[in-house]
Amino acid sequence: MHIYVATQLLLVVLATVSAVSAHIKIAYPALRGPNVAANQPMFCGGYNNTGTRVPFPLSNGFVLFLTGHPTWTVGIQISTAQDPSSFTDFHTSNGSDQLAVPYFSGQGPQRCIPVNVTALGLPGVGDGSNVTLQFVEDATDGYLYQCMDLTLSSTFMIPSDVQCTNITALPSSTTSSGSSPTSTSQGSGTLGSVQISAFLGFSALVLFLSNLL
Ligand SMILES: *[C@@H]1O[C@H](CO)[C@@H](O)[C@H](O)[C@H]1NC(C)=O
Ligand SMILES: *[C@@H]1O[C@H](CO)[C@@H](O)[C@H](O)[C@H]1NC(C)=O
Ligand SMILES: *[C@@H]1O[C@H](CO)[C@@H](O)[C@H](O)[C@H]1NC(C)=O
Ligand SMILES: *[C@@H]1O[C@H](CO)[C@@H](O)[C@H](O)[C@H]1NC(C)=O
Numbered sequence: 627m628h629i630y631v632a633t634q635l636l637l638v639v640l641a642t643v644s645a646v647s648a649h650i651k652i653a654y655p656a657l658r659g660p661n662v663a664a665n666q667p668m669f670c671g672g673y674n675n676t677g678t679r680v681p682f683p684l685s686n687g688f689v690l691f692l693t694g695h696p697t698w699t700v701g702i703q704i705s706t707a708q709d710p711s712s713f714t715d716f717h718t719s720n721g722s723d724q725l726a727v728p729y730f731s732g733q734g735p736q737r738c739i740p741v742n743v744t745a746l747g748l749p750g751v752g753d754g755s756n757v758t759l760q761f762v763e764d765a766t767d768g769y770l771y772q773c774m775d776l777t778l779s780s781t782f783m784i785p786s787d788v789q790c791t792n793i794t795a796l797p798s799s800t801t802s803s804g805s806s807p808t809s810t811s812q813g814s815g816t817l818g819s820v821q822i823s824a825f826l827g828f829s830a831l832v833l834f835l836s837n838l839l
């Protein structure tokens with residue numbers, strides 16, 4: 627079945643990527659510009675100027691993050707500048723990062739990171755405000771960046787086909803190379819190929835693979 631094959635491919639790609647150089651993928655919301663893996667170490671993933679703004683929930687948003695790193699440290703900066711074009715635009719007045727999500731560590735290939743802009747209490751920021759998020763991974767091979775230009779909305783709902791789910795571990799290659807059965811069960815411990823495909827969605831998985839390769 628093609629989804630099972632894709633999971634096997636994902637395992638191979640993740641192993642390859644972590645052995646060479648790892649990259650990240652933001653599956654949601656839309657990025658400032660098409661993901662160019664080689665430019666991820668640069669400000670906003672290589673895009674200095676604001677792209678098309680997309681609507682984003684004011685209070686109950688999330689960022690869906692995929693990575694080839696087995697463990698990681700990430701955070702999300704926020705800028706209220708209309709055209710944030712340098713790291714300084716993501717700083718507070720005292721020069722520290724202005725954070726929508728404080729840096730935290732985790733593991734696994736997919737993490738849904740809740741973002742509640744209302745809770746940040748940024749002066750003048752509310753329904754209809756333009757903000758930009760800069761996702762940062764503090765990777766073993768350096769910092770990686772991706773930017774999302776947003777217009778906040780108190781009524782916008784994230785499309786229901788974007789699944790906010792975490793995957794903290796892939797099935798080990800020894801169990802997943804078996805003839806099949808257990809990988810399709812809904813066990814609470816390891817994740818089977820069917821569960822992974824449900825979490826990622828096949829198109830997100832294909833996108834992820836095409837951006838890593
Ligand atoms: C973005 O800005 C940096 C710093 O000014 C510059 O080195 C880089 O070439 C710029 N990138 C593009 C794509 O213009
Ligand atoms: C800088 O400002 C932020 C909030 O804007 C605050 O959390 C942080 O503690 C400040 N840092 C210093 C060194 O004053
Ligand atoms: C977002 O933060 C606001 C203010 O702290 C809070 O009232 C609201 O319940 C939060 N929303 C979610 C979805 O967590
Ligand atoms: C938000 O940005 C758009 C362009 O992307 C602009 O047309 C609009 O006026 C901005 N809104 C605010 C409140 O600044």
Ligand SMILES: *[C@@H]1O[C@H](CO)[C@@H](O)[C@H](O)[C@H]1NC(C)=O
Pocket residue numbers: 732737738739740790791792
């Ligand atoms: C995913 O993990 C984060 C912690 O990093 C947590 O805040 C969030 O609620 C989790 N989401 C789901 C859908 O389990």
